[in-house]
Amino acid sequence: MVKETVAVKGAPAQTVDLTFARHGPVIYVDAAKGRAYAVRSGWLEPGMSPYFGSLEYMRGEGLSAFRKALVIGARRP
Numbered sequence: 001m002v003k004e005t006v007a008v009k010g011a012p013a014q015t016v017d018l019t020f021a022r023h024g025p026v027i028y029v030d031a032a033k034g035r036a037y038a039v040r041s042g043w044l045e046p047g048m049s050p051y052f053g054s055l056e057y058m059r060g061e062g063l064s065a066f067r068k069a070l071v072i073g074a075r076r077p
Contacts, residue, residue: 002018019026023040030037057069 002020003015004018005013005015007013019029019036021036021038023038026036026038028037029035057066060066060069
């Protein structure tokens with residue numbers, strides 16, 4: 001668990017507890033069921049470098065550039 005102070009506009013700063021699991025930050029704890037829910041980040045997993053190919057189609061200027069980037073991305077291993 002990490003304690004962090006967060007600035008709040010128009011109010012005093014708040015100190016919050018940030019909890020992390022092996023999959024990422026915990027966003028909800030269900031104490032009654034003994035479960036914690038974390039956000040898992042797919043692009044940080046091994047073998048997920050193809051995710052970065054999506055940067056090409058997000059940067060594409062126009063429909064033809066977008067389509068070309070999708071075809072190139074589909075051919076990556």
